[in-house]
Amino acid sequence: MAGRLFLKKSVDQIQREASAHHLKRVLGPVNLVFLGIGCIIGAGIYVMTGNAAANFAGPAVMLSFIIAGTACAFAGLCYAELASAMPVAGSAYTYSYATMGELFAWIMGWLLVLEYGVAAATVAVGWSGYAASFLKGLGVIIPPEFATSTIQSMADETGRLVFHVTNSVNLVATLAMLAVTALLVIGISESARVNNVIVFIKVGVLLVFIAMGISFINTDNWIPFIPESEGDFKYGIPGVFRAASVIFFAYVGFEAVSTAAAEAKNPHRDMPIGILGSLFVCTAIYMAVAAVLTGIVSYKDLGVPEPIAIAVDRMGMPSFSFFIKVGAIAGLTSVMLILTYGQSRVFFAMARDGLLPRMFSTIHPRFRTPWKGTIVLGVLIAIAASILPITILGDLVSLGTAFAFGIVCFSVLWLRKTRPDLHRPFRAPGGAWIPVLGIIFAGIMAAPLIADIILKATHGDPIPAFILGGYLVIGAALYAFYGLPNSRLAQGLDIIDDAPLPTAMEAAAHGLDERR
Numbered sequence: 001m002a003g004r005l006f007l008k009k010s011v012d013q014i015q016r017e018a019s020a021h022h023l024k025r026v027l028g029p030v031n032l033v034f035l036g037i038g039c040i041i042g043a044g045i046y047v048m049t050g051n052a053a054a055n056f057a058g059p060a061v062m063l064s065f066i067i068a069g070t071a072c073a074f075a076g077l078c079y080a081e082l083a084s085a086m087p088v089a090g091s092a093y094t095y096s097y098a099t100m101g102e103l104f105a106w107i108m109g110w111l112l113v114l115e116y117g118v119a120a121a122t123v124a125v126g127w128s129g130y131a132a133s134f135l136k137g138l139g140v141i142i143p144p145e146f147a148t149s150t151i152q153s154m155a156d157e158t159g160r161l162v163f164h165v166t167n168s169v170n171l172v173a174t175l176a177m178l179a180v181t182a183l184l185v186i187g188i189s190e191s192a193r194v195n196n197v198i199v200f201i202k203v204g205v206l207l208v209f210i211a212m213g214i215s216f217i218n219t220d221n222w223i224p225f226i227p228e229s230e231g232d233f234k235y236g237i238p239g240v241f242r243a244a245s246v247i248f249f250a251y252v253g254f255e256a257v258s259t260a261a262a263e264a265k266n267p268h269r270d271m272p273i274g275i276l277g278s279l280f281v282c283t284a285i286y287m288a289v290a291a292v293l294t295g296i297v298s299y300k301d302l303g304v305p306e307p308i309a310i311a312v313d314r315m316g317m318p319s320f321s322f323f324i325k326v327g328a329i330a331g332l333t334s335v336m337l338i339l340t341y342g343q344s345r346v347f348f349a350m351a352r353d354g355l356l357p358r359m360f361s362t363i364h365p366r367f368r369t370p371w372k373g374t375i376v377l378g379v380l381i382a383i384a385a386s387i388l389p390i391t392i393l394g395d396l397v398s399l400g401t402a403f404a405f406g407i408v409c410f411s412v413l414w415l416r417k418t419r420p421d422l423h424r425p426f427r428a429p430g431g432a433w434i435p436v437l438g439i440i441f442a443g444i445m446a447a448p449l450i451a452d453i454i455l456k457a458t459h460g461d462p463i464p465a466f467i468l469g470g471y472l473v474i475g476a477a478l479y480a481f482y483g484l485p486n487s488r489l490a491q492g493l494d495i496i497d498d499a500p501l502p503t504a505m506e507a508a509a510h511g512l513d514e515r516r
Contacts, residue, residue: 006101007489011419014086014098029270029277036257036278038199039338040250041206045289046126046328048247050307053290053299057243058227058235061299062290064243069283071244071441072251075405076279077428078412078435083257083271084426085415092408093346097353099414100407102490106483108407109350110475114400116343117381120177120336122397124385125149127332128172129306134325137318146171150387151463173385180336181378184344185364185371198334203285205327208320209308210288216315217295227299233452242448248398250286251279268425340381344374354488355479392464395449399468402446409438 027035053061082095093112097105132147145168229236257274264270293302296311304310308328312321344360348370351360360373412435415422428434457465484490 004484004490005103007487008099008101009094009097009489011086011098011415011422014094027264027270028266029273032257032264032270032274033277033281034199035338036274037203037282038334039257039342040278040282041199041202041285041331041335045206045250045286046130046306046308046332048126048250049286049290049293050302050304050310052243052246053294053307054301054303055243056233056235056239056246058224058239058299059222059294060226060240061243061247061294062287063226063240064247065283065286065290067241067244067441068248068251068445069279069286071248071405071438071445072279072283074434074438074441075409076275078409078438080272080275080426081412081424081428082408082415083275084268085422085424092404092411094349095411096407097489099411099418102355102483102487103479104407105353106350106355106475106479108404109346109355110479111400111403111407112346113343113475114396114471115404116339116346117377118384118400119397120180120339120343120381121173121384121388123332123335123339124173124177124381125170125389126306127176127329127336128170128385129304130309130325130328130332131172131176133306133309134322134329137322137325142172144168147173149173149385149389151389151392170386174382176333177336177340177378177382177385180333180340181374181382183337184341184374184378185369186367198330202327202331202334205324205331206285206289209312209324210285210292212317212320213292213296213311213315217292219295221295221298232455233448238448241444242452245398245402245445245448246395247286248401248445251282251401272426340374340378343381344370344377347373347377350483352488354486354491354493355483357482388467392467395452395464396468396471399446399449402442402449406439406442406446409435409442 049061052064053059057064079092086094086098093105093109096108128147132142135142145166147170148166148168149170150168151165226237226240227235229238233239233242257271257278264274289308293307293311296314297307301310306325306328309321309325312324315321347356347360350356351358351370351373359376361370362372363369364371412428413432416432453464453468456462
């Protein structure tokens with residue numbers, strides 16, 4: 001049984017599968033960089049920065065961005081190496097299959113649901129906050145019970161966040177997710193064009209916010225830079241690291257680029273450009289926005305779903321406030337689009353391997369997208385967005401991301417030892433130091449999250465622990481009762497999908513083998 005659980009795919013098999021899919025290779029390096037920027041710049045800066053500053057780090061949230069960005073830089077170099085060597089759908093899931101075996105591949109795939117699917121739900125919640133604020137400015141009032149989640153967080157008399165169940169359902173977030181799902185079913189090239197336009201809008205909005213906001217900064221808001229610790233990760237140095245684990249969520253986008261490897265025109269060259277280029281650009285923007293945001297508004301007032309909108313209101317420029325909210329809505333839309341795209345491609349890869357039902361790998365004969373799986377995922381994400389608050393969702397995303405990054409860094413070490421002859425168009429510099437540091441920083445990001453969940457449970461607030469525990473139990477049951485008996489690798493079978501066989505002309509055009 002142990003041998004069965006750790007059954008590995010060979011790198012040669014993975015590379016063979018890369019040419020056997022029927023997804024369209026339409027994404028160039030610019031598309032990939034914009035894909036990463038479109039996903040990275042979203043809820044992390046528009047939503048999570050305010051939460052991290054108000055509840056954990058204060059103005060020192062700027063240091064938290066440096067910590068989280070450093071962790072992502074190490075992981076990004078490892079992702080770039082793996083994506084250039086194995087340009088396939090599935091990202092870290094596929095890498096784990098080659099290095100640690102099927103059990104770890106399943107765990108990785110299930111963690112990526114936290115990273116992508118739950119992240120999309122988190123962004124949808126933030127989107128609903130900005131949309132409600134935007135419509136309110138136009139005189140359209142959305143009842144709070146239709147724009148807030150069923151489970152909500154509140155500060156108790158000690159200032160500690162606790163959760164309670166209400167009668168609200170976030171229908172605004174639900175409708176946003178369903179609209180994004182419909183666009184993804186239509187096609188990736190159409191989605192990429194929409195994303196490129198949105199990226200121009202939201203980056204432009206943030207640059208204008210930085211330029212105009214500098215003159216409104218009150219340096220008194222930066223004093224004290226690191227507020228005195230109040231215990232339980234609230235402020236102080238522990239709060240800075242806790243905030244880093246919260247905004248770690250903001251960097252999930254660069255990893256989403258690696259899920260697009262199967263649809264990249266020249267993945268060996270373009271994947272490193274897309275991953276590292278988007279990470280570098282977004283880190284610089286994040287730092288500048290965090291400085292301006294905490295300089296305009298006291299960190300204590302930023303624990304809201306739309307912190308940048310609050311800052312613009314304080315600037316006393318109603319017309320610019322309208323502009324910012326439009327940019328935020330557009331920006332968060334692109335993030336939902338890309339996160340849902342990434343999750344559908346991970347499930348696509350898992351279904352082709354037999355670890356999930358075949359509907360997740362069913363390719364639409366016209367749109368050439370995994371349409372059935374995308375619809376199912378979109379509905380599930382919409383349900384999560386309607387029920388769970390952004391604080392719980394954000395922590396789950398960061399936890400899944402931290403574990404995913406750690407496994408990817410380990411995969412680089414493993415492949416360098418077991419396949420030193422493997423062609424690597426891009427190789428992370430620094431020898432073993434980069435992946436080792438990536439593993440260490442992933443642990444630094446995960447530790448405060450786990451500690452906080454345990455702390456809440458011991459203080460009579462078990463909801464986050466119940467959600468995480470239930471999620472892990474569901475994942476274990478799915479693998480035991482479906483993935484384990486249906487694994488195609490264990491049965492000695494090739495990968496499978498429901499795409500129509502390509503014609504000889506299509507095969508030549510796309511570099512495909514006509515045989516399934």
